[in-house]
Amino acid sequence: MELTDAVLAGQRLALARLLTQVENDTPQGRAALNDLFPHTGQAHLIGVTGAPGTGKSSLVSQLVRAFRQPQESGEQVQVAVVAVDPTSPFTGGALLGDRVRMRELSGDPGVFIRSMASRGALGGLAWRTAAVVQVLDAAGFDLILIETVGAGQSEVDIARLAHSTLVVESPGAGDDIQASKAGILEIADILVVNKADRPGVDTTVRALKAMLGQAQAIAGKHLLKTSHDEAQQEHIGWEIPVMRTIATSGEGIPELAAAIREHRDYLQSSGDWQQRDQTRLQSELEALLQSTLLSRWRASVSRERYQQTLEELATRSISPLQAVERLLNN
Amino acid sequence: MELTDAVLAGQRLALARLLTQVENDTPQGRAALNDLFPHTGQAHLIGVTGAPGTGKSSLVSQLVRAFRQPQESGEQVQVAVVAVDPTSPFTGGALLGDRVRMRELSGDPGVFIRSMASRGALGGLAWRTAAVVQVLDAAGFDLILIETVGAGQSEVDIARLAHSTLVVESPGAGDDIQASKAGILEIADILVVNKADRPGVDTTVRALKAMLGQAQAIAGKHLLKTSHDEAQQEHIGWEIPVMRTIATSGEGIPELAAAIREHRDYLQSSGDWQQRDQTRLQSELEALLQSTLLSRWRASVSRERYQQTLEELATRSISPLQAVERLLNN
Numbered sequence: 001m002e003l004t005d006a007v008l009a010g011q012r013l014a015l016a017r018l019l020t021q022v023e024n025d026t027p028q029g030r031a032a033l034n035d036l037f038p039h040t041g042q043a044h045l046i047g048v049t050g051a052p053g054t055g056k057s058s059l060v061s062q063l064v065r066a067f068r069q070p071q072e073s074g075e076q077v078q079v080a081v082v083a084v085d086p087t088s089p090f091t092g093g094a095l096l097g098d099r100v101r102m103r104e105l106s107g108d109p110g111v112f113i114r115s116m117a118s119r120g121a122l123g124g125l126a127w128r129t130a131a132v133v134q135v136l137d138a139a140g141f142d143l144i145l146i147e148t149v150g151a152g153q154s155e156v157d158i159a160r161l162a163h164s165t166l167v168v169e170s171p172g173a174g175d176d177i178q179a180s181k182a183g184i185l186e187i188a189d190i191l192v193v194n195k196a197d198r199p200g201v202d203t204t205v206r207a208l209k210a211m212l213g214q215a216q217a218i219a220g221k222h223l224l225k226t227s228h229d230e231a232q233q234e235h236i237g238w239e240i241p242v243m244r245t246i247a248t249s250g251e252g253i254p255e256l257a258a259a260i261r262e263h264r265d266y267l268q269s270s271g272d273w274q275q276r277d278q279t280r281l282q283s284e285l286e287a288l289l290q291s292t293l294l295s296r297w298r299a300s301v302s303r304e305r306y307q308q309t310l311e312e313l314a315t316r317s318i319s320p321l322q323a324v325e326r327l328l329n330n
Numbered sequence: 331m332e333l334t335d336a337v338l339a340g341q342r343l344a345l346a347r348l349l350t351q352v353e354n355d356t357p358q359g360r361a362a363l364n365d366l367f368p369h370t371g372q373a374h375l376i377g378v379t380g381a382p383g384t385g386k387s388s389l390v391s392q393l394v395r396a397f398r399q400p401q402e403s404g405e406q407v408q409v410a411v412v413a414v415d416p417t418s419p420f421t422g423g424a425l426l427g428d429r430v431r432m433r434e435l436s437g438d439p440g441v442f443i444r445s446m447a448s449r450g451a452l453g454g455l456a457w458r459t460a461a462v463v464q465v466l467d468a469a470g471f472d473l474i475l476i477e478t479v480g481a482g483q484s485e486v487d488i489a490r491l492a493h494s495t496l497v498v499e500s501p502g503a504g505d506d507i508q509a510s511k512a513g514i515l516e517i518a519d520i521l522v523v524n525k526a527d528r529p530g531v532d533t534t535v536r537a538l539k540a541m542l543g544q545a546q547a548i549a550g551k552h553l554l555k556t557s558h559d560e561a562q563q564e565h566i567g568w569e570i571p572v573m574r575t576i577a578t579s580g581e582g583i584p585e586l587a588a589a590i591r592e593h594r595d596y597l598q599s600s601g602d603w604q605q606r607d608q609t610r611l612q613s614e615l616e617a618l619l620q621s622t623l624l625s626r627w628r629a630s631v632s633r634e635r636y637q638q639t640l641e642e643l644a645t646r647s648i649s650p651l652q653a654v655e656r657l658l659n660n
Contacts, residue, residue, distance in 0.1 A: 286624075
């Protein structure tokens with residue numbers, strides 16, 4: 001309770017401690033999440049994803065700097081970064097270079113950076129990330145950047161968590177890279193071609209624009225026919241921009257920061273802000289339900305019974321479906 | 331039942347039909363999975379993963395051709411390919427080039443190719459892929475190649491499904507790409523640097539070997555201390571090779587096919603074959619348990635009650651954890 005109050009009062013050491021509790025899913029962490037939840041819903045959640053090597057971390061650092069510039073009113077926003085690492089606890093050190101770059105920012109008291117390990121802790125990554133973001137939201141950060149590596153299910157989950165999702169590309173990966181863009185275009189609100197001083201940037205921008213046009217045409221046709229409707233409808237009225245940046249020199253960063261603010265304004269005026277908020281909370285609820293149901297069931301079944309079923313599976317005496325039926329219908 | 335017999339008798343049309351039933355999780359599909367399960371456990375399951383643009387699909391095509399070469403005994407193995415696409419149903423067409431290439435193989439009656447969409451169907455992708463692989467295993471395919479795009483959780487799930495996992499890289503993606511390798515090294519049994527005629531191949535091979543050395547040194551230290559023990563222990567005795575291929579010309583393919591066979595022999599002689607089989611079945615069981623528990627719970631709760639809880643969440647009257655508690659303790 002004390003910790004929660006300290007977090008609400010803006011104390012950073014308390015915040016770091018509480019985040020560890022939340023990440024480890026301790027009873028104190030859970031209690032704090034309940035206490036803090038009424039204070040959430042204010043922050044603009046920005047997902048930043050894309051393949052490795054696109055310079056995402058540098059881009060995030062530059063964006064943080066841009067957002068920290070005092071606004072016309074003289075006000076300065078508070079910015080948090082959550083870096084989600086799908087890499088191993090063993091070799092996470094490979095990301096050190098990025099982290100050092102990020103740490104340059106941490107002399108600024110209006111910036112808070114948190115790295116998350118993706119494995120080994122309780123609960124799914126998506127749920128733990130959502131919980132960490134909630135704490136930061138309640139702690140009063142105006143902008144929360146959620147950075148993920150890769151292009152798999154975790155990115156889709158993170159996108160569901162964010163109000164605005166940036167997908168970062170880099171030039172010159174060849175035509176075949178387009179195959180991977182298909183999935184990612186569905187989650188992008190803003191496409192960024194970083195390293196725009198490299199050869200091939202025009203080709204990449206052209207290819208992305210062509211895919212966007214194609215995807216939007218097909219989405220139009222499928223409207224109200226598929227389960228992707230909701231996601232697609234959200235995009236109506238927002239034309240996904242393709243922006244060029246050079247994170248190392250800062251070129252294109254002010255324009256990108258402006259586009260992110262524009263997207264927030266668009267979400268708020270169109271009502272999509274609320275809709276995404278609800279979708280996010282529903283996903284979170286379902287993930288939590290699922291893991292809670294499994295852990296409750298686990299506590300109810302004897303270890304011997306489970307072991308025996310596994311053995312019968314291994315000898316092909318029963319199938320996985322039959323095993324589930326047997327285990328759930330005692 | 332008739333369909334199942336036809337599949338066991340090697341009829342391809344029946345196989346394709348049954349796979350559709352299984353992918354759609356129909357009662358007929360579920361019954362067939364139960365009937366076929368005792369016939370599984372024979373095939374060598376080979377996962378092929380890596381970032382987009384590495385030429386995975388061409389590599390898979392070439393590997394299929396190599397495996398289809400008659401062996402010394404005059405016997406020819408039957409090969410199946412399961413292509414798992416984390417891309418959208420809308421834009422899946424972007425993969426057409428790859429699929430066309432694969433279809434060149436499909437004139438060969440000893441080859442069967444199946445593409446899976448990753449979204450929109452019931453159940454998780456990992457479970458549905460496992461089910462499709464089971465059917466192909468029972469249908470008598472000696473080798474089943476499971477191809478996935480990307481580098482996220484789905485790859486880890488696929489790796490858990492396979493006996494042997496190939497991670498495909500390509501040269502010249504820069505130093506920063508190494509960050510992503512960390513996670514992927516944990517799942518690799520064989521590393522392949524494809525497009526080995528491109529500049530930078532030596533640097534990439536060197537970097538991968540350095541990371542392997544580092545990862546193995548750390549793994550040694552952590553042995554018996556972490557939850558990754560099982561995975562790490564499996565690697566003891568198998569030195570992960572870094573192989574060069576040029577899929578477009580076929581260079582390095584015979585050597586890669588030989589390394590895959592060697593890995594199978596290693597697994598069989600070390601007992602890891604059985605161990606991986608059991609781990610795989612346990613993962614599958616747990617995924618099934620989780621989704622069954624959720625769907626049973628869903629059927630038991632009223633729509634109004636669920637809706638009301640969602641609304642209270644949206645207004646921040648209750649937290650996600652409180653919502654779960656309320657929904658599960660009626």
